[in-house]
Amino acid sequence: MHPDPSFAKLKKGEKAAKLEALFSDDDARKAHRVTEAQAARIDAWLPEGME
Secondary structure (H helix, E strand, C coil): CCCCCCHHHCCHHHHHHHHHHHHHCHHHHHHCCCCHHHHHHHHHCCCCCCC
16 A cells, blocks of 8 residues: 555544545455555554553
């Protein structure tokens, strides 16, 4: 997944929505060309304190 310079300009709620899509929507992952390795890292991620 390549950094999206426009992502930095989004509001907090818009960023949260895009990130939620990457965590839960296969179509969003395909649209952003997430690799299998990246998808595995996303699937394994836990918030700090829940590790």
